[in-house]
Amino acid sequence: MVKNWLKKFFKAPRFLSKYTPDRNIKKQKRPYIIPSRFGVYFGSGILVLIALAYTYANQLIYLIAFFYSSVLFIAMHLTNNNIKSIEISELFVPNFFQDETGILKITLHNNHSKYSARFLNIDIIGYGLTSVVTEIPPNSFQTTEMILQKRSRGKYHYPKVTLSSKFPFNLFYSWKRLTWDQEFFVYPAREGHADPPYSSEDELSKKLDLTSARLDSQSDNFLGHKEYTAYENYKRIDWKVYARKNKLYVKTFETESSKICYIDFSEYFRNVGDFEKRINQLTKWIFDSQKWNTLFVVKLSNDEVTFLDDRKKFESLLEKLSVFRIQDLT
Amino acid sequence: MSRLLLTDYKSLAFCIFTSTLLLFPDVPLWCFTLGILFWLWRLFCHVFDFTIPSRTITGILSFLALGVVLLDFRTLMGKEPAASFIVILAGLKSLEFSEESEKDFLVLLGFFLISSKFLFSYDLTYLILSIPIYVLLTLNLFPTAWLKASRNRALLYLGKVCLLAVPMAALMFVFFPRITKKLMELPTSSRYGTSGFSESVSPGSISRLSLSAEIVMRVELFNNATNLSSLYFRGQSLEKNSQMTWNYLRTNEGIKKSLVPKETDYKIILEPHYRSYIFSLRNTERMMTETLGIYHDLDFNFRFDSFLEKKAVILASFGEARPQVNAVTIARNTKMPDMSMLTAEQQKQIQVLVSQLKGKNARPEQISKSILDHFSSNRFAYTLETGENPSLNLHDFLFKQKKGYCEHYASAMALLLRLSGVPARVVVGYHGGEFNPMGNFWTIRQKDAHAWVEYVNSQNNWIYVDPVSVVAPQRIELGSNVYNSIINEMLTEDEIRKKISSTDTISQLSMWFDNINYRWSTFLLEYDFDRQKDILKSLNLSLGGALVMILIALFIISVFINLLQKRGVKKKFSELSFNEINNWAAQFDLQKKDNEGPVNWLHRILQQLPEKNKNSQPDLEKAFSMWIQMSYQKPLSETENKRTFSEIRKIIRRA
Structure with a gap:
């Protein structure tokens, strides 16, 4: 009971964000403190002064040594508190493409009601990334962004973050470490110069035995509206126009919009020349189709057909490709 | 770079x-x-x-x-x-x-x-x-970037740290046990200290010292009021002479350790002079200090057992009448000066003078008086201008130069006494000083350096006599500081009076600072293991108890720092009320959804509330309505908010 009360007392408020994961994902350890290298020298200096004061029975040297011992003691508390009042409210790494730069976004919250936290070092373990936050006023948040890079695709754990400080006198080193039980994807690189394997709606509907409505593709080359007839693809009805005019209209696009990119995984990866290159090429096609808003249909190795008609599906396929291995084909 | x-x-x-x-x-x-x-x-x-x-x-x-x-x-x-x-x-x-x-x-x-x-x-x-x-x-x-950006804030921060550190340092200073033994045998002698006298005095050597305003010691007298003219601080007696130069003669006769004073008559804070001798007032019998041992000889010339290389507090007490001078000492101090350097004519001239001074009555007191009269009636002058002249002889001083500083007169008088058959010697030390009425102590500087004469009277006792008192009586009555000002600055009578009373602002400020400095030095010097034990005793604490107290104090200060830096955002009363309600609902496994408004949340609670708690429905509705009012309607004052919150809490606890 007491422990709960203490937990409640020391708990930091959450930074409300759509990326903020559940509380149990975040493991923020208590702060630790040790003397810094300069702190060791300084402490030794005080000992030397006390030894001199002993030897020469010099009360003034005693006084100076005691004063600096007190400063040392207070500095220990100040450095510890400088870290203690800081919580990492948010850590977010959006997925990014291999060989390109990603962003690591970290939000710190100073939950102290009175004092600013100063000169905090953020170290991203395993990435060699460091950043310094010079000041976070009381009861406020500060977000820092750092650039990440990865040379190979895959699924990665969120990096461990060390928050440290030597403020104010560089005599002590206080730190706390945060582990965030979450993962991010590094998509395959967007590389390759081959043209996408386009099919027409008719070809594909025969191949996959589907209705044309299901295979509706769109490009962003919008031509205009025309009235809806019973044969039109209902997905093209512009409901906004309907709301204004109380009449059904459909959107028309350029002719190339009828092109659909279709990939059958088992066929595409059958001749594995350079597996990575093929994955990279596929990623580029997927990315381009998303960019130009053309329909992309994928038949996965388990014969599941996926229509990449919204962003989530694109991202989901890219995530699969991030961890795709040759063995997955069989 | x-x-x-x-x-x-x-x-x-x-x-x-x-x-x-x-x-x-x-x-x-x-x-x-x-x-x-x-x-x-x-x-x-x-x-x-x-x-x-x-x-x-x-x-x-x-x-x-x-x-x-x-x-x-x-x-x-x-x-x-x-x-x-x-x-x-x-x-x-x-x-x-x-x-x-x-x-x-x-x-x-x-x-x-x-x-x-x-x-x-x-x-x-x-x-x-x-x-x-x-x-x-x-x-x-501090981090350089912070200093550059906001130096004032950094200074303020440092001020706060110092404010916290000062009481802690003071506590440690008072209670941290002092070990009196040395940790290791570090060399303590210095090659450099030469302040004060050496072990010889020649014409001009004291006048050189008198140009320095360096502090020699501070003296606090406790039991008797003393006027300036009788403040003679004896350093050492010089018994061996060569022309007008006098040297210390080491005899080690009757040397013994000084006894601890029963009652302190005066206290000296002696500055380091890298010599072993101590300056003491006449009739001093006992002296003691914490750091060094003190010895004295038959003539009560006090010495440390080592060189004085840092300030020392010396406690001293006066004693009874001194024992009579023994025959060995008399023989040593009656030794005729060597006059072989002088021409026969000069020797004869001196002999004539000595016989005139002796007259028919050969009593030492009379001879001493005759010598003083000779100085006062033959236009002898007291001056610094003669400069250093170690080769000056008695004849030249008495018959040609006829002017000099204290060492000239002391040396000449001691020689004349010895030539007259009276045992005599030169004593060097300090005379006078500046009295600080704020701190009730005397400050003695190098410029107060002085030399005088001691002779053995007809009762076989050492008697001191100062020839300067007849040549320049103002030097003895007013002290060297005022006397030198009078001579050098040609002061008017008013200015002299002002100088003596030291009423001008600069003098007052100087005295005030000197007083603080004196107290400070005394405090630091006297704070030792015994003093610490006295303090602990008055607090009923042992040494171990003091250490425990330091640890407890450190712990308390540590907690204090943490309490001062109380963490956690101060929540609004509406948030606190909301938490109360939510915590109450949590016991029935009810949790507010993120997209749920307060009214919907209330309805859901009411629907899902167990049967036995249904009777708390009106209370709950009331609490919700109060919370909604507090959060979403027109803002209330802080006191009203607080009252509403305590009411909601009461309702919720009752429910």
Whole structure:
């Protein structure tokens, strides 16, 4: 009971964000403190002064040594508190493409009601990334962004973050470490110069035995509206126009919009020349189709057909490709 | 990089340089010059943008310096070699300073440099001078970026840290147990101290001393009021003479350890003079100090068992009448002066004078009076102008020069007494001083240095006589300070009166500062293991108890710092009320959804509430309505909010 009360007392408020994961994902350890290298020298200096004061029975040297011992003691508390009042409210790494730069976004919250936290070092373990936050006023948040890079695709754990400080006198080193039980994807690189394997709606509907409505593709080359007839693809009805005019209209696009990119995984990866290159090429096609808003249909190795008609599906396929291995084909 | 120190870290450079300057009197000249040369080198590099020497070069130079210090002092232990090496090291480190990361080490060196000054002096003036240096050094420990951006905030922050540190330091100072044994045998003798008298006095040697205003000692008299003219502080008696030069004669006759005074008649705070003798008032019988042993001979010339190389507090008491002078001493002090250097004519002239002074009555008292009368009636003058002249002989002084300082008259009178067959000797010490009415103590300076005569009277007792009292009575009545002012500045009567009463602002301020300095020195010097034990005894604490108390105090201060920095955002009353409601609902496994409004949340609670709790429905509705009012309707005052919150809490707890 007491422990709960203490937990409640020391708990930091959450930074409300759509990326903020559940509380149990975040493991923020208590702060630790040790003397810094300069702190060791300084402490030794005080000992030397006390030894001199002993030897020469010099009360003034005693006084100076005691004063600096007190400063040392207070500095220990100040450095510890400088870290203690800081919580990492948010850590977010959006997925990014291999060989390109990603962003690591970290939000710190100073939950102290009175004092600013100063000169905090953020170290991203395993990435060699460091950043310094010079000041976070009381009861406020500060977000820092750092650039990440990865040379190979895959699924990665969120990096461990060390928050440290030597403020104010560089005599002590206080730190706390945060582990965030979450993962991010590094998509395959967007590389390759081959043209996408386009099919027409008719070809594909025969191949996959589907209705044309299901295979509706769109490009962003919008031509205009025309009235809806019973044969039109209902997905093209512009409901906004309907709301204004109380009449059904459909959107028309350029002719190339009828092109659909279709990939059958088992066929595409059958001749594995350079597996990575093929994955990279596929990623580029997927990315381009998303960019130009053309329909992309994928038949996965388990014969599941996926229509990449919204962003989530694109991202989901890219995530699969991030961890795709040759063995997955069989 | 050669400009980094003197552009970005000006204050740090200033601190190190000033600390080096403050150590000038305490380290050998070559060390100080070397330290300053390194600074000039750095300045040269800065001005002409020259490359600063590499670390290899400065490393070699520091090893060389260490070697030379070792050769010079024959040791590296002790305060003088240490201070000398730190001065050179600070110069070298400042010379090679090229990166921000080296700043901390330089600051640490600065701390040592300025602190080492206090190994040599307790003086409050140095402490006051060093406080801004300590502040600037500590300020330089802050991150440079912060200092540049907001120096005032950094200063304020430092002020708060110091405010917290002061009581803790005071507590540690009072209760931290002092060990009286030395940790190791560090050399304590100095090669340099020469202040005060040497063991010989020749014509001009005291007049040279009288040009210095350096403080010799401060004296506090307790039991008897003493006027200035009777304040003779005896240093040592000189019994061996050669012409007019008098030397100390080591006899070791009747040397014994001084007894501890039963009652303190006066207290001396003696500045270090790197000699073993102690200055004492007439009829002093017992003396003691904490740090050194004190001995005295048959004539009560007091001496330490070692050289006095730091300030000492000496407690002293007067004694009964002195025993009669023994035959050996009389024989030693009746030894006729060697007159062979003088021509027969000169010797005859002196003989005539001596026989005139002796007259028919050969009693020592009468002879002494005749000599004084001779000085007063034959236009002898008291002056500093004669300068140093160690080869001056008695004839020239008595018949040609007829002017001199105290040592001329004391030497001449002692010689005349001996020529008349009266045992006599010269005594050197101090006379007079400045009285500080604020602190009720006397300050004796080098310019109060004095010499007088002692002769053995007809009852075989040593009697002191001061020939200056007849040549320049004002010097004895008013003291050297006022007398010299009168002579040199040609003061009017009003000015003399003002000078004597010391009523002008500068004198008052000077006395005030001197008083504080005296108290400060006394406090530091007298605070020792015994004093500490007295304090602990008055608090009913043992030494172990004191240590435990320090630990408890540290713990309390630690908690205090944490409480001061109470963490956690202060929540609004509406949030607190909301938490109360939510916590209450949590016991029925009900949790508010993120997208749920307060009214919906209330309805859901009411629907899902167990049957047995249904009767708390009206209370809950009331609490919700109050919370909604507080959160979403027109803002209430802080007091009203608080009242509403406590009401909601009551309702919820009842429910």
